Amino acid sequence: MYALKNQFLLSMFLFLLYCAFSFTPSVILPHMVNYVQDPSVPYWHGILYTVFAVLTSILGSLCYYHSQWQSGLLGMKIRTMMMAAIYRKATRLPKGSGVNSGHIVNLFAGDTNLIFDGMPQMISGLISPIQLLGAVVFLGFYVGYYCLLVVVVIVLAFPINVLMAQQSSKLRYAIQQKADVRLKLTTEFIQGIRIVKYYAWEKPFLKNINSARDGEIDRVRSLCILRAGVMFVIGNTSSIALGLVLLFYGLWGGKLKIDEAFTVIAIMNNIRLPLSWTSIAYLLYTYNKASIDRIGAFLKRPERTPYVFSDDSRPVGSISIENADFLWTSNEPVLKNINLEVNPGEKVYVVGKVGSGKSSLVMSLLGEMPFSTGSVCVTGKVAYVPQQAWIYNATVRDNILFGSEYDKDKYDKVVTATSLLTDFKQFHAGDLTEVGDRGMNLSG
Ligand SMILES: Nc1ncnc2c1ncn2[C@@H]1O[C@H](COP(=O)(O)OP(=O)(O)O)[C@@H](O)[C@H]1O
Ligand SMILES: [Mg+2]
Known part of the structure; x- marks a missing residue:
């Protein structure tokens, strides 16, 4: 996180510059109006004002978009870091931890994405109060203490915003929980699509998925309504504030000249935008908080304690299990009082x-199986070839090399030793045949 500090500061700085530039219309408007009204002002003044207005507007938008771009990048980096942390955690959870796969998929795809999406608004939300304050002070120069009415209106609207944001956050949390269930069902559906089609189970599966979606959609609808409410309050706060300021200023005998009136309206623009940004940022913060809490709770889950140790005093390639018990879920061990000694170079069948526990024994050597007593010592590296093949979308040769460099002599030796040559003959392009995703055109 520390590495991202500079990007964060750069994005904030650029946004601050943009805010400064956004005041130029308010500064320059009275001069322009004056220029138009008064023929004695020299011609070049008009040109100067116009050039100044155009330049600051261009610079302002450059700063704004560059700040958004930087904060977008920042969000992307934070998202990637979070995904890496979630992935690492998912591989370290103990068996029977009760986390469903949909929850993990949703943390990956849904929650981290919300944080990424909300990053630019977070930056603008942090700076906007400064812009807002500047605009109120600026307004004070024209309408005096009446500018404080803007503060009063904002303060009055604040509890409504907070209440609605908290409500939205609760809904967002509930939606994500429902989405976990739906994602689990859809993932199972897609993974088992063959079986589903063979047995024509589409309808019951769809019914399950739809009932999971129903609960989710209701909440999404409520959230949209609430959001519309938030937008309504945000959108109208500044108009009400402007109305009140002008009303009271006028009632107590205040008078604005035409150039001042234009400026006051321009300043109101400087109030409207930061006000909505601050409120939207607060709303997104509550959403993000729901996601960050979810990710935090997941990362705090207990991990499997490693029990496979390497003993450097023993030769590489030796395995030793002494008086060990291993269990899956219940308290009754599947493998009881295991003693196993394997020396380097030995072949063990x-x-x-x-169901007698052969695969479990292999899992115990990998450190994947919950362990209760005894000791497990594996010196050297372990390679595990599971029963279920994992084939990726490339040629048969690529799948055998699996990322290693092609060394013809070694390759020929390996495919001869594993009797693959006869299999290659069945493929139209030998070992250069493309195999599909998940090895669809291979069998056995
Ligand atoms: N991942 C697992 N989670 C929970 N129980 C398991 C798991 N794998 C195997 N078991 C249980 O452990 C016992 C031994 O299974 P297993 O090691 O797969 O036997 P084998 O490979 O000899 O057929 C069985 O009762 C099985 O139900
Ligand atoms: Mg087995």
Whole structure:
């Protein structure tokens, strides 16, 4: 996070510059109006004002968009960091931790994305109060203490904003929880699409997914209504404030000349935008907080404690398990009182009935299986070839090399030793045949 500090500061600084430039219309308007009204003002003054107005407007928008771009990048980096942390955590959760896959998918895709999306608004929301304050002070020069009415209106509208933002945050949290369930169902549906189609189970599956969506959609609808309410309050606060300022100023005998009136309206623009940015930023902050809390709670979950140790005094390639018990979920161990000694170079076959615990034994060596007592010592690296193949979308040769460099002699030795040559003959382009996603055109 520390590495992102500079980008954050740059984005803030650019936004601050943009805010400063946004005041130029208010400064320059009275001069322009004066120039138009008074023929004695020299011609070049008019040109100067126009050039100044155009230049500051261009510079202002450059600063604004560059700040948004920087904050977007910042959001993207934070998002990537969070995704990496979630991924790392997901691989370290113990068996039976009760986290459903939909929750993890949603943390990845939904929650981190909200944070990424909200980043530019967070930056503008942090700076806007300064702009707002500047605009109120500026207004004070024209209408005196009546400018404080703007502050009064904002303060009165504030609790309404807070209340609605809190409500939205609660809804957002509930929506994400519902989305977890829906995502779990849709992921299962897509993963098992073959079985679903074979047995024509589409309808019951769709019914399940739809009922999960119903609860979600109701809340999304409520959230949209609430959001519309927030926008209504945000949009009207500044108009009400301007109306009140002018009303009271006029009632107590205040008079604005035409150039002053233009300026007051220009200043009101400087109040309207930052006011809505601050409110929107607050709203997004409450959303993001819901997501950050979810991610935080996930990252704080207990992890599997590593129990496989490496003993450097033993030769590389040796395995030793002593009096160990391993269990999956219940308290009853699946593997009880295991003692196993394997020396380097030895070939060991494990034979047993289905469900007797052969795969579990391999899992115990990988440190994947919950462990209760004893000791497990594996010296050297472990390579695990699971029963279920994972094939990626490339040629058969690429799948065998799996990222390693092609060394013809070594490759030929490996494919001969594994008797793959006869299999290659069945493919139209030998080992250069393309295999589809998830190995769709391979069997067995
Ligand atoms: N990932 C798992 N989670 C919970 N229980 C499991 C898991 N894998 C296997 N088991 C249970 O452990 C026991 C041994 O299974 P397993 O090791 O797969 O046997 P084998 O490979 O010899 O057929 C079975 O009762 C099985 O239900
Ligand atoms: Mg097995």
